[in-house]
Amino acid sequence: GAVVSQHPSRVICKSGTSVKIECRSLDFQATTMFWYRQFPKQSLMLMATSNEGSKATYEQGVEKDKFLINHASLTLSTLTVTSAHPEDSSFYICSAREGGAANTEAFFGQGTRLTVV
Amino acid sequence: AQSVTQLDSHVSVSEGTPVLLRCNYSSSYSPSLFWYVQHPNKGLQLLLKYTSAATLVKGINGFEAEFKKSETSFHLTKPSAHMSDAAEYFCVVTPGGGNKLTFGTGTQLKVEL
Numbered sequence: 001g002a003v004v005s006q007h008p009s010r011v012i013c014k015s016g017t018s019v020k021i022e023c024r025s026l027d028f029q030a031t032t033m034f035w036y037r038q039f040p041k042q043s044l045m046l047m048a049t050s051n052e053g054s055k056a057t058y059e060q061g062v063e064k065d066k067f068l069i070n071h072a073s074l075t076l077s078t079l080t081v082t083s084a085h086p087e088d089s090s091f092y093i094c095s096a097r098e099g100g101a102a103n104t105e106a107f108f109g110q111g112t113r114l115t116v117v
Numbered sequence: 118a119q120s121v122t123q124l125d126s127h128v129s130v131s132e133g134t135p136v137l138l139r140c141n142y143s144s145s146y147s148p149s150l151f152w153y154v155q156h157p158n159k160g161l162q163l164l165l166k167y168t169s170a171a172t173l174v175k176g177i178n179g180f181e182a183e184f185k186k187s188e189t190s191f192h193l194t195k196p197s198a199h200m201s202d203a204a205e206y207f208c209v210v211t212p213g214g215g216n217k218l219t220f221g222t223g224t225q226l227k228v229e230l
Contacts, residue, residue, distance in 0.1 A: 004160075006160070034217075034218070041223075041225075043221060043222045043223050044207070044220045046217065046218070091158070095218075105151070106209075106218055108161040108162075110159060110160045111158065113158060
């Protein structure tokens with residue numbers, strides 16, 4: 001099946017710094033990618049939908065200036081956590097679908113464990 | 118609007134016994150339904166999906182699920198649990214014509230010797 005690669009898998013940063021997470025579709029083109037946040041022992045919460053060549057669509061309650069999303073090509077979306085604080089520590093997961101149909105499988109990255117100290 | 122309810126947050130079974138993970142959904146449109154598995158600190162892997170074809174769907178690793186429209190259910194089953202099945206399982210719905218996934222709260226499956 002298709003592969004979505006997410007990097008880095010783990011990152012520790014200091015409060016006030018910014019962290020960039022990359023999500024790549026390795027063998028297919030993804031016009032749309034999704035960014036999720038997962039708290040311990042909880043489900044995935046959709047943060048935003050990343051659209052190639054246009055602005056991301058953020059879910060209610062997600063600060064777009066805090067979580068910057070760039071989808072510069074059909075195979076790469078990035079999430080930048082700006083001015084990170086300890087409460088931003090979480091597991092972040094991206095996903096992409098090959099084609100836009102509702103019945104197509106979503107492929108997920110391996111996730112990024114962010115720890116802000 | 119669409120939603121997914123996973124009725125059990127934790128399920129514990131003995132190795133070799135059947136597995137049942139329950140999922141109920143609501144959707145305004147003909148939905149597509151998925152089951153994903155997540156091992157600790159890993160991404161999600163697709164087990165199976167329902168897309169308005171056969172109502173009994175077979176997936177990987179011996180899992181299957183049956184779409185029951187009258188009960189708005191999509192329960193996941195496996196005849197015989199294996200230790201490697203221990204993981205978190207998510208039921209996911211997406212409406213017909215849309216691409217946004219809605220996740221259930223997850224079921225933690227524990228398999229004991």
